[in-house]
Amino acid sequence: MLFSSYIFLFMFLPAALLIYYLTPARGRNLTLTGLSYFFYGWANPYFTLLLFGSTTVTYYCALTIARRPGDSATEELPLRDEDAPAPLRQKAAFWLSIAANLSLLGFFKYFNFGLENMNALLVALGLEHLQLEGLFRIALPLGISFYVFKTVSYTIDVWQGSVRATRNFVDFACYVSMFPQLIAGPIVRYREVAAQLVSRLHNAEKFARGTSFMCLGLAKKVLLADPCGKVADTCFNAATLGALDAWYGLFAYTMQIYFDFSGYSDMAIGVCLMFGFVISKNFDSPYHADSFADFWRRWHISLSTWLRDYLFTPLNYMLLTDRVRERMVREKFRYNYPAIASSVVVFTICGIWHGAGWTFAAWGAMHGILLGLEQLRTKKSAYWKWPKLVRVCCTFIPVSLAWVFFRATDLGAAFGYFASMFAVGNKTAGTGLVAGIIYQPYYLSSVAVAALLVWSAPQTWDFTRALTWRKAICCYCLLLVAVATLVTKAHSPFIYAAF
Amino acid sequence: MDTMTTLNGIFCEVFDEDSIQITRETTADDVDGWDSLSHTNLIVAVEMAFNVRFNLKDTRTLKDVGELIDLIDRKLAEKA
Numbered sequence: 001m002l003f004s005s006y007i008f009l010f011m012f013l014p015a016a017l018l019i020y021y022l023t024p025a026r027g028r029n030l031t032l033t034g035l036s037y038f039f040y041g042w043a044n045p046y047f048t049l050l051l052f053g054s055t056t057v058t059y060y061c062a063l064t065i066a067r068r069p070g071d072s073a074t075e076e077l078p079l080r081d082e083d084a085p086a087p088l089r090q091k092a093a094f095w096l097s098i099a100a101n102l103s104l105l106g107f108f109k110y111f112n113f114g115l116e117n118m119n120a121l122l123v124a125l126g127l128e129h130l131q132l133e134g135l136f137r138i139a140l141p142l143g144i145s146f147y148v149f150k151t152v153s154y155t156i157d158v159w160q161g162s163v164r165a166t167r168n169f170v171d172f173a174c175y176v177s178m179f180p181q182l183i184a185g186p187i188v189r190y191r192e193v194a195a196q197l198v199s200r201l202h203n204a205e206k207f208a209r210g211t212s213f214m215c216l217g218l219a220k221k222v223l224l225a226d227p228c229g230k231v232a233d234t235c236f237n238a239a240t241l242g243a244l245d246a247w248y249g250l251f252a253y254t255m256q257i258y259f260d261f262s263g264y265s266d267m268a269i270g271v272c273l274m275f276g277f278v279i280s281k282n283f284d285s286p287y288h289a290d291s292f293a294d295f296w297r298r299w300h301i302s303l304s305t306w307l308r309d310y311l312f313t314p315l316n317y318m319l320l321t322d323r324v325r326e327r328m329v330r331e332k333f334r335y336n337y338p339a340i341a342s343s344v345v346v347f348t349i350c351g352i353w354h355g356a357g358w359t360f361a362a363w364g365a366m367h368g369i370l371l372g373l374e375q376l377r378t379k380k381s382a383y384w385k386w387p388k389l390v391r392v393c394c395t396f397i398p399v400s401l402a403w404v405f406f407r408a409t410d411l412g413a414a415f416g417y418f419a420s421m422f423a424v425g426n427k428t429a430g431t432g433l434v435a436g437i438i439y440q441p442y443y444l445s446s447v448a449v450a451a452l453l454v455w456s457a458p459q460t461w462d463f464t465r466a467l468t469w470r471k472a473i474c475c476y477c478l479l480l481v482a483v484a485t486l487v488t489k490a491h492s493p494f495i496y497a498a499f
Numbered sequence: 500m501d502t503m504t505t506l507n508g509i510f511c512e513v514f515d516e517d518s519i520q521i522t523r524e525t526t527a528d529d530v531d532g533w534d535s536l537s538h539t540n541l542i543v544a545v546e547m548a549f550n551v552r553f554n555l556k557d558t559r560t561l562k563d564v565g566e567l568i569d570l571i572d573r574k575l576a577e578k579a
Contacts, residue, residue, distance in 0.1 A: 082556055083556075160556070160559075162560075293534055293536060297534070308535050309559075312535060313535065313555070313558070313559055314555060316535075316539055317555040317558060320539065320542075320543070325543050325546065325547070328539075328540065328543050329543065329544070329547050332512075333512075333513055333540040333543070333544065336536065336537065336539055336540050338539050339536040339537070339539045339540075343536065371536070375536055375537075378515050379514060379515035379516055379531070379532050380515055
């Protein structure tokens with residue numbers, strides 16, 4: 001069930017809100033959990049079993065990690081002391097939870113990819129007869145990358161003693177399954193909502209802000225991301241493409257992915273607010289960034305902070321051997337070797353997390369390399385004296401180029417697209433057909449408005465704060481236009497819902 | 500020289516800015532260029548200057564300069 005579908009907007013959401021608010025306060029987490037499982041099971045009921053399995057295993061493992069002999073069964077569990085020696089059952093519970101969740105993700109998301117690559121490798125080695133043909137293919141369960149990251153973060157946090165394991169299964173199931181963030185995040189940490197799961201405030205102000213978040217998110221998706229996406233699809237699917245068209249197509253995709261995903265995140269934050277949950281922002285004007293590190297502080301914040309806390313920091317520390325330490329000091333911290341290496345590794349993993357494909361790995365690796373290279377630039381570098389606009393361009397252009405890998409169907413197509421952009425070879429035939437679509441006034445103006453909003457409009461976050469009647473009417477009008485557009489145009493799914 | 504003064508010198512060197520004035524309340528948001536990547540440089544510089552060694556947990560849980568100073572002092576006391 002997509003956020004931008006009629007069934008969600010006009011049936012599921014109103015019914016869910018009605019049922020939720022009719023439920024007495026202490027039963028609301030259970031109601032929300034039930035609604036979330038219904039939402040999740042809509043496409044394929046069997047996938048709810050995976051969600052329930054992951055939730056149950058994580059819940060019990062966390063309890064085992066946090067419990068100490070002699071704890072009463074009703075009191076709040078203490079924070080685990082990370083420095084205390086861990087008994088075997090705690091260690092076993094920790095690794096069981098991590099292994100169970102990661103293998104769930106690994107199997108359902110990467111099985112097909114692994115099989116294809118293994119077969120290709122066997123062919124390359126001349127061992128065709130060993131290929132595994134006709135073996136079953138795995139369907140990717142929606143949102144699995146997102147909820148597995150939630151359960152993994154909870155397990156690690158309990159292990160490290162930064163959150164208390166909850167004894168309340170319903171609260172925990174509600175956290176993992178909460179439908180607004182189930183399909184494509186944000187990857188909310190347990191510690192952010194732990195207190196809210198116990199008690200949260202529901203008031204008209206929160207609800208109104210949530211509604212306006214939702215209206216703006218839907219408008220971003222339907223009125224901007226979809227038409228930009230049409231331009232991008234036309235260009236990326238074209239057999240031949242002129243250089244200008246290729247740049248325009250990439251710019252349109254750069255706008256599409258931002259409005260698609262930030263629109264989705266706005267809707268998720270908005271729907272959470274309607275149910276009383278306050279969660280942090282997932283986007284902070286990423287295309288205003290003036291360095292790659294800055295970009296990743298602003299783009300998909302819930303993922304970048306997850307990667308920082310659970311992958312980057314430990315890996316970075318692992319690489320910090322005595323020899324590396326000495327060398328860093330000797331070279332007066334000119335070369336931050338562990339951070340450079342960790343960036344490349346972590347961002348390649350980040351790429352593969354998005355999708356099982358070499359294009360995503362290339363996209364991630366490109367970001368990792370850019371981040372690593374950026375570490376070589378000192379604070380006194382002339383770069384920082386350039387005007388902000390130039391620095392923003394120097395960040396925006398490579399970030400856009402990296403999106404080619406993200407969008408292209410395979411690496412060959414990505415390099416073909418680069419070839420078109422830089423006019424390698426003479427490929428001008430057939431461009432009239434593409435131009436006939438992408439330069440239509442509707443598409444041109446949509447891309448232009450998207451660009452204008454990216455660099456000059458306030459963030460949804462700020463716009464919806466201190467909501468006035470005028471702002472509310474503006475949101476309502478945008479909702480009407482978005483819904484009218486939904487009726488007349490074929491709607492497309494959210495990009496991140498495929499991850 | 501007390502911990503704070505030495506640490507201030509390290510901050511100036513690592514973040515390449517002579518005008519940095521840290522206080523116990525200083526956080527990563529207050530120092531230009533202090534992020535999870537450059538944090539490695541800071542940690543190694545502090546370790547070398549005070550001749551102490553941090554573990555992963557030490558580097559992970561620091562919230563502000565005050566906590567870093569307490570950590571350094573604790574490590575120094577353990578050594579003494």
